[in-house]
Amino acid sequence: MGGQGAVPASAEVVIVGGGIVGAASAFFLARAGLRPVLVERAPALATATTAVSAHCVRAQFSEPENVAMMGESLAIFAEFAAVLKLPPDEADIGLRRQGYLFASTDPDQAAPFAARVALQSALGLDDVELLDGDEIRRRFPFVAPEVVTGTFRAGDGWLDGCRAAELFARASGAPVHVNTEVLEIVRTGGHVTGVRTDRGTIATESVVLATGPFAGELAGEPLPIAPLRRQRLIVSLHGSDGRPAIPQGGPLTIDADTGAHWRPHRGGALIAWGLPEAPGPPHWPVAADPAFADLVLKDPRGVGRISPFWRDLAPRLAPAEIALAAGQYTMTPDHKPLIGPAADTVGLWLHTGYSGHGIMGSPSGARLLADLVVGRVPIEGNPFRPGRFAEGGVVVAEAVVL
Ligand SMILES: Cc1cc2nc3c(=O)[nH]c(=O)nc-3n(C[C@H](O)[C@H](O)[C@H](O)COP(=O)(O)OP(=O)(O)OC[C@H]3O[C@@H](n4cnc5c(N)ncnc54)[C@H](O)[C@@H]3O)c2cc1C
Structure with a gap:
């Protein structure tokens, strides 16, 4: 060392x-x-x-x-x-393979999604599933009735x-x-x-x-x-108080129409959304925008659009239950x-x-x-x-x- x-x-x-x-x-x-x-x-x-x-x-x-x-x-x-x-007992990286769900409310997305799954299959990635809205909700009941199509791969996840x-x-x-x-x-x-x-x-x-x-x-x-700021929100629930639970068995759930996404995280959730921003010089630390939390949680294009429990939960989150952080993607x-x-x-x-x-x-x-x-x-x-x-x-x- x-x-x-x-x-x-x-x-x-x-x-x-x-x-x-x-x-x-x-x-x-x-x-x-x-x-x-x-x-x-x-x-x-x-x-x-x-x-x-x-x-x-x-x-x-x-x-x-x-x-x-x-x-x-x-x-x-x-x-x-x-x-x-x-x-093995010293090398746990917390890998959770709970899947990645890209979901859309736009019926016109069904054809591009199908084409992408076919392309992936041709490339040897043959375990991506093309799902309709009903099948998505059968597997993940928290998903909004407006969702009509999506793709899912069970082997994706987080760590x-x-x-x-x-x-x-x-x-x-x-x-x-x-x-x-x-x-x-x-x-x-x-x-x-x-x-x-x-x-x-x-x-x-x-x-x-x-x-x-x-x-x-x-x-x-x-x-x-080009460094590009990106922000992340961690929601930690301190008690339930009758509030909707965040489904801990769910996948990384991405609104394919807006890009807003969330996943389970230690009883709560981790949320991210790539809002349009101009690239800038590299810096560290990167200041987060305090408005980001409200935007991703409460804006009609945020995570509540396809995972409506967030609409009920968001107004009932205490400030201490939300942690905002930012960094920079290094874009090419x-x-x-x-x-x-x-x-x-x-x-x-x-x-x-x-x-x-x-x-x-x-x-x-x-x-x-x-x-x-x-x-x-x-x-x-x-x-x-x-x-x-x-x-x-x-x-x-x-x-x-x-
Ligand atoms: C909000 C957000 C969400 C993201 N989500 C995902 C995701 O879900 N999945 C994913 O794959 N990626 C994700 N990323 C991207 C991912 O985090 C980065 O691609 C990855 O962390 C880059 O790692 P790195 O080692 O290149 O950079 P860093 O982790 O930034 O490491 C670079 C290191 O270089 C050091 N350094 C810089 N200059 C010097 C110097 N002159 N001398 C010595 N040391 C120096 C810095 O201190 C730093 O520790 C996300 C990024 C952000 C910001």
Whole structure:
């Protein structure tokens, strides 16, 4: 273990950033035979974006690289203790596979939903169900009568991404240096030669930049990333007082028409909604908008639209039962991560840009990163190569993000 003192004089590879992406990178780089050192400016791991996530994991995507990435990640999470070679009783990441339900009140959505399920099936994701409104309500009686169509995958769910990050770091065996800010990636003749921190310089030829929304600050070249604020609400019920219960057996329930979504969380719920906002510079901490709670709980487009119990419950929640938090998605134009070498600096590896999917994507992404670093897979065939935007032909994703 490292600590808070001086950093080592040299390292085989330095990972900058101790969120889930950096921690997973440490694990897979170590498993590939390297000896990484992890450097984090905060006093502990997983205290920034990772800490304010909704921690949801799903394979329900419709692009081949995303389906493959999330499928691999879910398999890693499902066998976490075995993959990390940790005792099972020490490797509980709270994985709950209660499913993901995308539901719509718009009859015109039935055809696109059916097409997406067919596409997913063609991609090997053959356990996504297309359901009509009655079948959705038979399974989840809390769903509004107006819902007419939806898709459901029972194997999707959520977990504790902070715990997963801690365990990735522990299982990596990598020295972890917290309270250590990286000030500069030192370059000589276009090659990485070191990492300058506020506790000294580490000589190295290899650096993984896993600083989430802050990656642009150290990359030394323009990155196609845009930090975008996203907010989350945790509802903790202190007693029932005759109020409607939050169905704890329910899935992650997404209003596919508005994007508002909620899931059970420790007897209460976790709620999120990607409201339209302009991207801005990276920062931490990220201030939440106090109006967000009222909006997501009481607005006609909020969670009460397809889960009407929220309409009864929302006005009866005490302020102390609501906790609001915010962070930043690290968006890329196609909403897929940047995993691979930087354009201008040999030895600098980018691992960021998960566009709101870094909990679910990072195990697979980190495995890929490690394979790239040790040369086990070629740079060219990698669908997440950072250079893809400069090559042209990348399909820019729609504005709505989950
Ligand atoms: C409200 C919200 C809900 C979300 N819901 C989901 C979800 O349900 N599922 C999902 O998969 N994803 C979700 N995400 C996205 C997910 O949380 C992120 O993709 C993921 O946490 C990114 O991890 P990271 O390690 O890249 O970033 P971070 O967790 O931000 O880690 C980066 C680390 O780098 C450190 N750092 C930065 N600069 C320096 C420096 N110069 N020197 C040293 N250290 C530095 C920071 O302190 C930080 O600890 C959500 C995000 C938000 C905001």
